Amino acid sequence: MSELAVLFDGVSKRFRRGSGHDTLASLLGASVRRLVDRGGRPAARDTFWALDDVDFHVRPGEALGIIGPNGAGKSTALKVLAGILRPERGRVRIRGRLTALIEVGAGFHGDLTGRENIYLNGAILGMTRREVTAKLDTIIDFSGVGAFIDTPVKRYSTGMQARLGFSIAAHVSPDILLVDEVLSVGDAVFRVRCLDRMSELVNSGLTLIFVSHNLEQVRRVCPRTVVLEAGQVAFSGPTERAIEKYVEVLMRDRNGRGGDMCGQLVDGAAATKSRVLGVRFLDREGGEGVSVRADEPVDIEIRYRLPRAIPRLVVEVNMRRDFAQNVISLNSLRDGVTFAAGEGEGWAVVRLPSLPLAGGQYFWNVRLWDADGGTIEVDTLFEYPLVVNDGGRATGMLALERTWVVDRATVRQESEHRRIPAAL
């Protein structure tokens, strides 16, 4: 036990629903009511457990990922670890100097220059002035803010602020670093540099706890991952399996909320609108999953409901990586196909002989068009992930079929473990 860097033992954290008492008047009112009601304690329905008996541990030098849907308790767990929140039950043991990066550039002040903010933020993260001075050039270089370092931060773009913020945090050199969802900003190049920097820190012995919605980032940095669901540990183990578990949780979560693919809750009035009811990714044996192999055929099945007949229905499926540009856009009309769809429920399938994408997490959306009106009937959010598994053979965007030919050397088959690790 004693060699653990972080021990999170049976931790429970309760929050109060509603706004509580913001003014003395409301406190007085509530106190009087309580006296009259003889109610005593606030009712159990006024509170909920954001963390409910959560256990996990991290060994020194290990990188642990924490994933889970919104509201699962990830950020609460980090805040408890950081000592910002005190849990109602359980204990937290930390060995070593801990820095929590819950928001990049927390405490940045718009009126101060980039350089001044580096010193301020450094102090907030526990660095001495001398430490900051020693690392100043490295931090500025890493951030790529360069010429603007003596410009007030309020004139920076959001991306620049985020880059500067991460650069500072990445050079704090704690024993344990907590990182919460900070890499969702900044451009793709910078994000890759951040991931590399985190891997580098872990390789040099730093203990990392990394919370992210981006499964690809977690996979790159953390070999082991905890999946949180509704304040409890749903899974803890190898990241590959954790990701599958997470997507499962996400799907269950969606069904539980009674939502549809638009991310909207179904209510009476909305029943008059066209909806996408579900999308499934099927292999040729009919197996369903949110993880598909890049080199195998896959069918994408879209189930929908229409409030009226659409004689020329167009179905479109788009896929993105990192919420950026579409990687794939499949539109039935461009393929010269429309569907004479009747009122009510129906389905359409697009069959692909393979999905030659580089391994990782993609987000998809579905659009239904009415070709006669040229109107979009349904446009779902890029909210749900599809994990493509290419056996770790490709980075970039595509996993193309290929063979290697050389002139004088001999082609040698490398065994699995000699391959370049995924983090690079």
Added chain:
Amino acid sequence: MTAAALELYRYRQLLLSLTWRDLRVRYKQTLLGMGWAVLLPLAMMLIFTFVFTRAVNVVGSMKLSMPYPLFAYLGLVPWAFFSTSLTGCVSSLVSNRNLVTKVNFPREVFPLSAIGSALADFAVAGSVLVGLTAYFHLTTEWSFSFHRSLLFVPVVILVQVVFTAGLGLLLAMGNLFYRDVRQVSGVAIQLWMFVTCVLYPLPQSGSLTARCLWLNPMTPIISAYRACIAEGRVPLNGHFAYAAVVAGLSLVVGWTCFRRWSHRFAECI
């Protein structure tokens, strides 16, 4: 409390950084910069000198041991330090919400840095006293002489800082839980000035009212500044000792309460 003090000491750099940030931000994009710390009490001094000598001449009846402008300045500057500190403290946690909910370090740093930046203003405004005393020394029959009592000024400042810190910690915490505190404290500080000997002397002793007025620790503190700067005497009297004791109590109570509740700050803010 020793542990708390040690922890705070480890974060002294942060305290300095935040103080410095407050100052930078307050005077950024101003032409006069820290000149404002001098101009405001100086303007107040001129206004009240005009009111009390020209509009209604009551200065004669005050029986002052120094020219009225000097008397007023010696009241206004420590008072500005006190009220700026408290006003800064009240909103210090709430206006740093982002840090309170996202970074873990002793939360005392926020109100204390508010006092720190007010202290810097105080130092700048105080330095003008050199010119003021010289002016009145040369132009009036009042004369200034260097006296060892000047060495006592840091003690007075310390007592004031300790008193302000205790109160400031309580107010900062109070405002975090109930935003009414900011409104109430704004009015209360205004009122407080009028029962303190900032612009006029208070009766030394005698009536019950007078004795009650001296229960306000700010009155002995401000009198002490005047005593050791302009009157050349060390204010080692019962009133000042009382103020020092109240200041100590204020800090102990304020800090204890603050420590007791600080773990709730992030979720209640």
